[in-house]
Amino acid sequence: MKKDTKLFTKPLFVCGVALLCCLLWGSAFPCIKIGYRLFEIPGEDTMSQMVFAGYRFTLAGIMVILIGSLVKGHFLRPASSSWFMVVKLGLVQTILQYVFFYTGLAHTTGVKSSIISASNVFITLFLSAAAFREKLSARKLAGCLVGFAGVVLINLTGSGLDLNLSLAGEGSILVSAFAGAVSSVMIKHYSSREDTFVLCGYQFFFGGIILALIGLACGGRVTGFTPVSSLLLLYMGLISAVAYSMWSFLLKYNPVGKVAIFGFSNPVFGVILSALLLGEKNQAFTMQGLAALVLVCGGILLVNKSK
Numbered sequence: 419m420k421k422d423t424k425l426f427t428k429p430l431f432v433c434g435v436a437l438l439c440c441l442l443w444g445s446a447f448p449c450i451k452i453g454y455r456l457f458e459i460p461g462e463d464t465m466s467q468m469v470f471a472g473y474r475f476t477l478a479g480i481m482v483i484l485i486g487s488l489v490k491g492h493f494l495r496p497a498s499s500s501w502f503m504v505v506k507l508g509l510v511q512t513i514l515q516y517v518f519f520y521t522g523l524a525h526t527t528g529v530k531s532s533i534i535s536a537s538n539v540f541i542t543l544f545l546s547a548a549a550f551r552e553k554l555s556a557r558k559l560a561g562c563l564v565g566f567a568g569v570v571l572i573n574l575t576g577s578g579l580d581l582n583l584s585l586a587g588e589g590s591i592l593v594s595a596f597a598g599a600v601s602s603v604m605i606k607h608y609s610s611r612e613d614t615f616v617l618c619g620y621q622f623f624f625g626g627i628i629l630a631l632i633g634l635a636c637g638g639r640v641t642g643f644t645p646v647s648s649l650l651l652l653y654m655g656l657i658s659a660v661a662y663s664m665w666s667f668l669l670k671y672n673p674v675g676k677v678a679i680f681g682f683s684n685p686v687f688g689v690i691l692s693a694l695l696l697g698e699k700n701q702a703f704t705m706q707g708l709a710a711l712v713l714v715c716g717g718i719l720l721v722n723k724s725k
Contacts, residue, residue, distance in 0.1 A: 526588050536681070568709075
């Protein structure tokens with residue numbers, strides 16, 4: 419374990435793994451759009467989108483449990499004393515975060531959603547400072563501001579950004595961002611008492627099923643299963659399984675703030691991959707896109723720069 423701990427704290431390893439996680443999460447943006455088309459889910463059908471997300475996270479949970487069991491050499495399941503932690507984590511990380519995300523997305527623009535979701539990094543920084551007494555230095559705050567400026571810049575397309583606010587729209591997205599930040603603090607706290615694979619796998623499995631049931635109970639439906647659409651759904655489950663598990667290991671062995679700052683690269687990767695996969699090139703391959711990438715990288719460097 420000491421060797422693993424040392425590896426998971428090496429700056430280059432942390433940077434590489436964190437960016438890989440964000441690249442995987444960034445690929446989810448275009449994949450979700452492609453998935454809506456393949457599964458014939460209208461853009462305004464929030465409940466069907468919730469069912470789709472529920473299927474994805476349930477698959478992710480099964481994958482993490484199976485992979486973790488192969489790695490450990492035995493079938494993984496939570497200890498009797500850990501079920502409450504799993505349920506709480508699933509409630510916050512998967513159910514609360516995504517119910518509010520999809521609700522907010524139905525009442526505001528994608529641009530606003532992306533920018534408000536990026537506030538997750540700020541919230542995580544303050545929560546980790548309160549929970550684990552991580553130093554909240556001026557350099558960290560400056561790095562967050564620089565990274566956030568990159569997120570805003572990549573989303574400035576001339577439309578979809580205004581000062582109109584609503585509780586159902588922007589308010590829900592902010593609650594979703596807060597839930598994501600809280601889950602980061604929870605996974606670091608809980609991983610000292612339970613295996614990380616167990617926490618990730620079972621919270622996804624529990625949260626995914628509840629999310630799908632909520633969507634189905636409210637009239638949501640997912641049809642159009644074909645070999646191609648099923649493979650896409652499997653890939654999206656794999657995104658969540660691999661990225662969240664690796665991210666959780668980074669949180670376990672490192673200060674939360676040093677890992678969370680990489681989250682600013684999610685929307686940047688999302689825009690770049692959307693340009694490549696969907697032909698949406700108006701944001702990515704421009705001076706504006708390059709400047710946004712430089713700002714995000716600068717913010718990450720500022721937060722992770724050693725004395």
